[in-house]
Amino acid sequence: MNIESLLQGADALFINDRPTLRWLSGFTGDEGYAVVTNDVKLFLVDSRFTEQALLETKGFEVIEYKPPLVDFLSEQGFLKGTIAINGDYISYRLSSKLAEKGVKLIDVGEEILLQRAVKTPEEIDYIKQAIFIAEEAFRRSLGSIKPGVTENEFVAELEYQARKLGSEGMSFDTIVGSGWRGALPHGVASDKRIKDGDLVVVDWGCVYKGYCSDLTRTIIVGNADEKAMEVLNVVLEAHHLAAEAEGFTFGSDLDGVARDYITSKGFGKYFGHSLGHGIGLQIHEYPSLSARIQHQLTDGHVFTIEPGIYLPGEFGVRIEDDYAILGGKINKLSNLEQVIMV
Numbered sequence: 001m002n003i004e005s006l007l008q009g010a011d012a013l014f015i016n017d018r019p020t021l022r023w024l025s026g027f028t029g030d031e032g033y034a035v036v037t038n039d040v041k042l043f044l045v046d047s048r049f050t051e052q053a054l055l056e057t058k059g060f061e062v063i064e065y066k067p068p069l070v071d072f073l074s075e076q077g078f079l080k081g082t083i084a085i086n087g088d089y090i091s092y093r094l095s096s097k098l099a100e101k102g103v104k105l106i107d108v109g110e111e112i113l114l115q116r117a118v119k120t121p122e123e124i125d126y127i128k129q130a131i132f133i134a135e136e137a138f139r140r141s142l143g144s145i146k147p148g149v150t151e152n153e154f155v156a157e158l159e160y161q162a163r164k165l166g167s168e169g170m171s172f173d174t175i176v177g178s179g180w181r182g183a184l185p186h187g188v189a190s191d192k193r194i195k196d197g198d199l200v201v202v203d204w205g206c207v208y209k210g211y212c213s214d215l216t217r218t219i220i221v222g223n224a225d226e227k228a229m230e231v232l233n234v235v236l237e238a239h240h241l242a243a244e245a246e247g248f249t250f251g252s253d254l255d256g257v258a259r260d261y262i263t264s265k266g267f268g269k270y271f272g273h274s275l276g277h278g279i280g281l282q283i284h285e286y287p288s289l290s291a292r293i294q295h296q297l298t299d300g301h302v303f304t305i306e307p308g309i310y311l312p313g314e315f316g317v318r319i320e321d322d323y324a325i326l327g328g329k330i331n332k333l334s335n336l337e338q339v340i341m342v
Contacts, residue, residue, distance in 0.1 A: 001115055003036055006108050011081035012037045013108070017089035019281040022210050023116055025057040033069065034060065035078055044069070070097045084108040117278055117286040118300035123211060124324055127279065127302055128333055130167070130213035131322055134206040135336040137161035138217070145219055145342050147196045151176040151189035154202075162206050171205030171212035171283045182218070182316035185273060185308060196222040199232070199315045205283065212283045214304050215334060216320030220341040228317075231309050234265045235317045236338060238307040242275060243323065243330055250296055251276070251289035251303070258307045259291060267309045276304040279322065301325045302333070 001024065006013050015034040021027050024034055025043055029052050033044040043060035045053045046067060053062045065072040073079050079101040087107030095105060119127070141157040155174045162170065176189035182201040194200060198221045205214040218232060238258040245257050255275040262271045274290035279302055287295030289303060297303075306320030321334040 005115075006084055006111060007036070007038065009082065010084035010106055010108075012078055013084045014078075014090075015086060016094075017086055019210075020086055020089075020112055020116070023281055025060050027053055027056045028210065029053065029056075035073070037078075044072070070094070070101065074101055079103050082106055086112055113286040116280060118298065119280060119302050119324070120300070123280065124300075124302060124333075126209045126211040127213060127322065127324075130171075130206050130208035130211050131215070131334045133162055133165045133167045133208060134204060134213045134215055135334065137165055137167070137206065138202070138204070138215070138336065142219075142340070142342060145194060145200060145221065147221065148193055150191050150193050151178055151181075151200075152191055154194075155189040158202075158204060162204075165206075167206035167208065168210070169207050171207055171214055171279075175201065175203035175216075177201045177316060178221075179315060180313055183310040183312050183314060185310055185316065185318070194221055197224060198222075199224060199228055199317060201316050201318055203318065203320065205279075210281050212279050212281070213322060213334070214279050214283060214306075214320060215322065215336065216306055216308075216318045217336065217338070217340055218317045218319060220339075222342075228315055231267065231311070231315075231317050232339070234262060234267060235307050235309055235319050238262050239305055239319050239321070239338075242305050242307070243321070243332065245330065248297060250294045251287045252291050252294050254297075254305070255289050255291045258305075262307060262309065270309045270311055271307060272310070273308065276306050276320075278303045297325050299325050299328065 013036040029049045035042045041060045043057045043062050044065045050064045082104045084106050086109040088109045140161040144154050144157045173188045177184050177187040178194045178200040179198040181187050182199050200219040203216040205212050238261045242254045242258040258275050276289035278285035278287050302324045304320050308318035310316040324331050
């Protein structure tokens with residue numbers, strides 16, 4: 001991390017969002033505040049988190065404060081001049097109270113995202129372990145996908161296996177869509193029962209040391225019809241073309257490779273979302289692999305590639321894996337087989 005760049009033009013840096021607090025200090029608790037100047041690095045907690053902060057934070061002096069927070073900051077002499085904040089996470093009430101003290105606020109949220117996007121080798125190792133847990137949990141629970149089982153019943157088994165394998169939790173609410181529900185790109189699991197011939201879209205991820213994985217597989221239950229297999233093969237090829245691309249600069253370049261292929265096969269209007277997104281301490285991070293945004297890709301970026309085709313009222317197909325830019329090339333981090341039949 002480059003604290004100097006975050007402090008540029010500011011007298012202090014004030015951070016209150018959990019992902020950035022963990023990135024800066026290692027703290028995993030629900031609430032805390034980091035105050036950084038050129039001279040000090042303070043980590044402020046109330047009495048609920050004092051012992052945890054003392055155990056977990058690195059490079060910070062832990063101070064137990066008595067609410068209200070703004071009054072404490074004022075008493076300590078931090079509310080003067082210009083304070084850099086992560087504007088996406090500071091509440092209107094808190095920003096208003098800071099403004100009442102005559103403080104000028106500048107938003108360095110974009111710079112924080114850019115810095116967090118470039119993962120260290122240790123961070124990539126954490127993501128790899130999160131991927132391993134997710135893949136192994138899926139393999140162990142795959143036998144519960146069969147006709148008559150509900151989507152929720154499968155999710156219960158998947159998430160149970162993930163916890164047994166050491167996941168801190170799921171990266172997001174697990175998505176399962178069988179049959180016609182597979183055409184809902186973010187349709188979380190329901191009580192719908194899986195039927196023979198269904199395609200079942202499963203989108204899940206696990207968390208290890210705060211870092212997320214994100215995978216999707218489309219499972220063929222029994223014998224799928226010819227149209228379903230055609231769409232599955234189109235999505236697979238689009239995925240491979242993007243993952244194997246060379247000479248790219250932006251995430252939008254990879255999106256274009258997959259989107260152009262899907263369009264050439266007549267399914268362009270059924271691929272509505274972006275090709276992928278960064279992952280890390282949050283499930284959606286910089287960079288975005290979107291036709292509408294030009295995020296430059298660089299070494300250390302970790303992201304998903306997840307083309308999909310969704311035919312309303314029929315079925316959906318999505319195949320998602322996790323990748324990293326290393327040595328200027330796209331490297332696959334996940335290993336789970338992409339075509340799964342049960």
